[in-house]
Amino acid sequence: MLVIKNGRVIDPATHTDAPGDILIDGGKIAEVAEPGSLGRDPGREVFDATGLVVAPGFVDLHAHLREPGQESSETIETGTRAAARGGFTVVCSMPNTNPVNDNAAVTRFVLDRAEATGTVRVWPIGAASVGSRGEAIAEIAGMKEAGIVAVSDDGKPISTAKLARQVMDYCRSFDLPVIEHAEDVSLAGGAVMREGVASLRLGLRGMPAAAEAVCVARDVELAELTGARLHIAHLSSKASLEQVRRAKSRGLRVTCEVTPHHFTLIDEDVSYDSRFKMNPPLAAREDRAALLEGLADGTVDAIATDHAPHEPALKDVEFDRAPFGILGFETALALALEQLVHPGRLSLVRMVELFTRGPLGILGRERKIAAGQPADLTIFSLDRAWTYQVERSPSKSRNSPFDGKKFKGGPVATIVAGRVVYRAN
Amino acid sequence: MTYRFRDLLALEPLTADELRFLLDQSKPFQEIQKHPLKKLATLRGKTVALAFFENSTRTRISFGTAAARLGADTMNLQAEASSIKKGETLLDTAFNLNAMKPDCLVMRHAASGAADYVARHLDIPVVNAGDGTHEHPSQGLLDALTIRDRLGTIENLNVTILGDILHSRVARSNIHLLGKFRCRFTLCGPSIWVPRELEKIAPGVPIRCVYKVEEALEDAHVIIMLRVQTERLDDPSLSASDYILMYQLNAERLKRAHPDAIVLHPGPINRGIEITPEVADGAQSCVLEQVTNGVAVRMAILYLVIAGASEGGAHPALEAKTSPSEETRKSKESANARD
Numbered sequence: 001m002l003v004i005k006n007g008r009v010i011d012p013a014t015h016t017d018a019p020g021d022i023l024i025d026g027g028k029i030a031e032v033a034e035p036g037s038l039g040r041d042p043g044r045e046v047f048d049a050t051g052l053v054v055a056p057g058f059v060d061l062h063a064h065l066r067e068p069g070q071e072s073s074e075t076i077e078t079g080t081r082a083a084a085r086g087g088f089t090v091v092c093s094m095p096n097t098n099p100v101n102d103n104a105a106v107t108r109f110v111l112d113r114a115e116a117t118g119t120v121r122v123w124p125i126g127a128a129s130v131g132s133r134g135e136a137i138a139e140i141a142g143m144k145e146a147g148i149v150a151v152s153d154d155g156k157p158i159s160t161a162k163l164a165r166q167v168m169d170y171c172r173s174f175d176l177p178v179i180e181h182a183e184d185v186s187l188a189g190g191a192v193m194r195e196g197v198a199s200l201r202l203g204l205r206g207m208p209a210a211a212e213a214v215c216v217a218r219d220v221e222l223a224e225l226t227g228a229r230l231h232i233a234h235l236s237s238k239a240s241l242e243q244v245r246r247a248k249s250r251g252l253r254v255t256c257e258v259t260p261h262h263f264t265l266i267d268e269d270v271s272y273d274s275r276f277k278m279n280p281p282l283a284a285r286e287d288r289a290a291l292l293e294g295l296a297d298g299t300v301d302a303i304a305t306d307h308a309p310h311e312p313a314l315k316d317v318e319f320d321r322a323p324f325g326i327l328g329f330e331t332a333l334a335l336a337l338e339q340l341v342h343p344g345r346l347s348l349v350r351m352v353e354l355f356t357r358g359p360l361g362i363l364g365r366e367r368k369i370a371a372g373q374p375a376d377l378t379i380f381s382l383d384r385a386w387t388y389q390v391e392r393s394p395s396k397s398r399n400s401p402f403d404g405k406k407f408k409g410g411p412v413a414t415i416v417a418g419r420v421v422y423r424a425n
Numbered sequence: 426m427t428y429r430f431r432d433l434l435a436l437e438p439l440t441a442d443e444l445r446f447l448l449d450q451s452k453p454f455q456e457i458q459k460h461p462l463k464k465l466a467t468l469r470g471k472t473v474a475l476a477f478f479e480n481s482t483r484t485r486i487s488f489g490t491a492a493a494r495l496g497a498d499t500m501n502l503q504a505e506a507s508s509i510k511k512g513e514t515l516l517d518t519a520f521n522l523n524a525m526k527p528d529c530l531v532m533r534h535a536a537s538g539a540a541d542y543v544a545r546h547l548d549i550p551v552v553n554a555g556d557g558t559h560e561h562p563s564q565g566l567l568d569a570l571t572i573r574d575r576l577g578t579i580e581n582l583n584v585t586i587l588g589d590i591l592h593s594r595v596a597r598s599n600i601h602l603l604g605k606f607r608c609r610f611t612l613c614g615p616s617i618w619v620p621r622e623l624e625k626i627a628p629g630v631p632i633r634c635v636y637k638v639e640e641a642l643e644d645a646h647v648i649i650m651l652r653v654q655t656e657r658l659d660d661p662s663l664s665a666s667d668y669i670l671m672y673q674l675n676a677e678r679l680k681r682a683h684p685d686a687i688v689l690h691p692g693p694i695n696r697g698i699e700i701t702p703e704v705a706d707g708a709q710s711c712v713l714e715q716v717t718n719g720v721a722v723r724m725a726i727l728y729l730v731i732a733g734a735s736e737g738g739a740h741p742a743l744e745a746k747t748s749p750s751e752e753t754r755k756s757k758e759s760a761n762a763r764d
Contacts, residue, residue: 201437201626203537203559203594225523272538318515320536 001025002418003039006048011056011369012353021055024375031371047420049379052412053348056367057089058355060329061257062179062233062304065091065122067113068106069098074309074396076110077117079329081394082307084119084422086179086329087355089376091120091307092363095127096155102127104142104145111147119369119421120414121376123149123363125179128167132336134159137170150181151364154233157215164219168228177229177255177362182215182240183207183280192320194281198267204319205331209287212280213239220247223254231362232256234306236280238290245299255362256294257304260335261326263291265401272282273357274315275401278308292339293372295354296346302358303351309397327400330389333380334407341382342408348382375418382409384424427735432544432551435485435626436580437601444602446736448570448579448727453742454721454728455570457494466760467741468497471731474527476502476518478534478552483692483716484554484563491723495741497731500527506692519543528731537594550730554681558592564691565598567722571711572603572647574718575687583683585611585641587672588651588699589618595691597626599649604630614651615663615671619671638672642681650674650690653699675701679709687711 002024009020009032017219021038023031031038039046045295052219060083066074076093083091093110095101101110107124115123126143128138132153151171157180158164164180171178193199193204216232220243221231235241235256261278266285271274283291294300295358308325315322333355340346346354360367367373390403414422428446431728436444459465473492486500492499502522513521515534522530529550532540537557544551555561572578584603590596590612598611610632612619624632635641642648653668674688688700688710696702704710728734728741 180534197622197625200620200622201597203557203597205558272541316516318534318536318539318542320538 001030001044002047003044003329004047004049004054004377004379005039006035007052007054009369010349010352012349012357013056013366013368014370015368016424017349019347022369022377024388024415024418027375029369029371029373029375030371034379047097047413048411051381053380053382055352056356056369057414057416058087058333058378059090059092059359060305060332061092061302061359061362062305063091063307064309064325065093066309067097068109072396073314075117076122078394078396079307079309080114080118080120080122082327082329083377084414084416085394085411086089086331087333087378087414088329089378089416090123092123092125092149092301094125094152094154098134100127100131100328101125101143102130102132102138104139104146107143107146107148111224114119120416123147125149125152125154128153128158128398129163132156133315135164137163137167138379140170140174140176144176145156150177150179150231152181152233154179154181156185156307157181157183159223161218165222168222168226169365172226172228175229175364177231177364179231179233180215180219181233182219184211184214187211187214192277192281193270194211194283195266195277196284198266198270202270204273207281208306209237209239209283212237213227213243216240216243220244220252220254223247223252224250229253230255234259234262234280234304235300236262236283236287236291238287241299245294248299255301256299257302257359258291258295258300259304259306260328260332261367261401263288263295264335264339272319273401274317274319275326276325276398277319277322277324278283278306279324292345295340296350300354301362302398303332303336304359309395310399311397315397315399325399327390327393327395327397329395331400331402331405332395334410335402336390337382337409375415377415378407378411378417379413380411384412386410427733428729429733430550430729433545433562433730434541434551434553434758435601436565436598437560438560441605444569445604445715447566447729448573450729450734450740451566451570451718451722451725453740454719457724457742458717458721463494464496465494465741466496467728468492468495468731471497471528472500472526473497473722473727474502474522474525474530475498476522477531477557478504478515478532478539481533481555482582483719484533485619487719488554488723490720491727493618494720495724495727497528497727514548515539515543519547521558521703524549529727538665550732552726555594557594559594560601561594561599562598562724563719563726564595565602567715567719568649568689569602570718570722571688571715574644574714575711576685579608580606582646583611583644584608584635584647584649585613585645585682586651587638587641587648587674588614588653590623590651591618592619592654593651595651596649600627600630600632611635611641612647615668615678617663638674638678642678645682647684648674648686648688650688650700651692652691653695669698670710670741673699673701674704676703676707679704691714692716707724
């Protein structure tokens, strides 16, 4: 039995923000009580959370764990250890592995590996099309039985409007969300960053903001046509956000996520350093401003990392040749505090919602800090000074633009099924 | 004052004083080009590695000639003959060249930022001989030297650049150099090659994009032509005859420019496409002077990055009889306060 004592308990699901004690027993929350009321009984392990926030376990909707097939960049073991250090208790793993998670056998493999080697929970996302090649619909029913929580051809968009329509239609019968990597490939072709003054100055090929918005517009129309649940991954532009806002006001089941790097950095931060190369690329100043607004006003439903490890041998090349993607788990919360909470853009409760209730709702799930619920908790500090040093990351990769950055506040402990899987020194 | 150029990767970060110093240092080397005996001993015993990962004739020969006239030896890497096709990374190739102990690496590469990337990993000076669509610093310098020779100044000029600005590293280097001397720029070409955002790539420099060549040439002191890259005509596909109709520099159009205007072209020229032969070969054209000046500028660049020099110090071209400077090259860590 474990008691989390004297923490500031924040739970957007129950509109809670108050000091309290939490008793955990057998992987579940046994009791939530007044501060100081639990933890006196002998035989109970006590975690003193005085001065810390105790929140429901953070859920990352969007991550690449690279197993099976790309284990030199990450494995489920190393990725979930990094996730735990970032305060995440659940990681949704994208299917663009090798082989692609487009059938129940791969889904089961991912779940088995997570069971055997994972530090936090892994909820797999299945491919929308076979091999994510954009031709035939994948074995979605079989994967759903095996345990996927959504479908996506992430890394690329669902190839055509016709296939996207069919996938949405099909997924409606399983009540599975369709997660879209929104990109018009013909507009984005060959680009390595966002098109604008910065790309012109650097002489790097840019993709226009419209490359994303054109695809979002297509999918919103198809969501209306099919009535499906559509979720836009790593939304990066003002124009796309406006489409989602309008879709929501039309009553469509359209949601979106934003990554910490897109609400922190912009295209002007890009140099010839491939740690600043990801897809969608860092956007314009006004896009970031719009994302901050959307995070505050509820248009954005979740913060997701798009944790995308690439081993140094792949990433440490000329900018044009480097693969897209950066690490995300360990800096997500600290960036959210720095960019959203400390400057007063968002309340702390709203930020916690974007890591918990928001992503869970997209998956049609709910978790609370209440008796009987799984004991997944994220404990973090609002003011602890620390420096992110990527060489100390359990991840196999090192591709973070935030290496060496100083933060105020961040994860202190991560509890999954009642077990402390990470605790900061 | 001492200027130290750790590398020469781009003109954008250089100050007007540094650029002027580079041009001034090129001047005596220009004189050398007129001597019957053109070889100095300045860099005797030094080695310049020339790594051209992208095809080039003029720039490679020009750097090679510059090195030879300074008394340096060269090693040559040409993309076709190299192990790049065998899958070696750019950095491994650079490390291997560096292991043969050159004193400087001159490189051209199709990826923007490639020289910058290599320079971060090498302890010898790196000279960018053109990186993708980013910069071509030695071309920017030789253009400025040519303009200064012809017009007596590089300050306060109306500079018109014609052609595919979007993909031009030459245009960017021209803007970043001449822009620091209060020149005003008019960029002109098909709108698909001249996006409006170009007006903001050099804050503080007056740049305007216009799409009518007649308007662009009005009162120009300097006209910089860019080669219409035939490979670019396919992406997107533009009609060559449309280009000729709208943008070809001919004698009639040239009349709209300032009477003393000069015409530059980085070469190679597509005669009859972007420029008519009568303009290319006319009195206002400077194309061959540019080529001659290219050797002088590159001598100055190699001399400065390898040996270093001070303002007011003895110039090797004026002291050709004295022994070459034995000043040790400064290590990168201690060099260049700009960094």
